[in-house]
Amino acid sequence: MTHLYSNEEILARAKMLAERLSSTEQVQFYKQAEAKISSNQKVQRLVDRIKHYQKESVNLQHFGKTEAYHQNEAVIDRLQKELESIPVVQEFKQSQEDVNDFLQLLVKLVSQQVFKKNQSTQSDN
Incomplete structure (x- = not known):
């Protein structure tokens, strides 16, 4: 009995x-x-600057200022690259990937166990 x-x-x-x-x-x-x-x-200064330019990009795009929008996006790309080149950011991103991989593995294992349990209870009926 289950x-x-x-x-x-x-x-x-x-x-x-x-x-x-x-x-x-x-x-x-x-x-x-x-x-x-x-x-x-x-890192915090760069994140704040990126957020500022992202908000600005939304406004520029909304008002159809395509040239200014593209210039703004280029600044965002440059700031993103600068941010990603900082060792502590690289370490953080790697730790995010590691935790994500670990959690995905756990989800897969739990899912497999639930599926096996479900199959065994169905075959018992």
């Missing part, structure tokens, strides 16, 4: 899993990289 879990039990187990995941090496490294980025003045 045990059916209540929503509360599932949520409690999911919360436990989330707590365990947050203490993994990958997630800890991501949190550290995020903290470094948040406290880096150069």
Whole structure:
């Protein structure tokens, strides 16, 4: 006989899993990289400038100022490249990819287990 879990039990187990995941090496490294980025003045200045130019681009595009829009987009591209060349940003991006890969693997494993469990309960019926 198969045990059916209540929503509360599932949520409690999911919360436990989330707590365990947050203490993994990958997630800890991501949190550290995020903290470094948040406290880096150069990174924050570049992010603020990019946001400013992005807002400006939206307005320029809205008013049909195509030449100014393209110039603005070129500035954004240059600022993005400068931002991405900073080692702490590269470290952060790598940690994001690592955590994402890790979470995708977990989702795949859980999905496979649910599918196997579902198949076995259907064959029992």
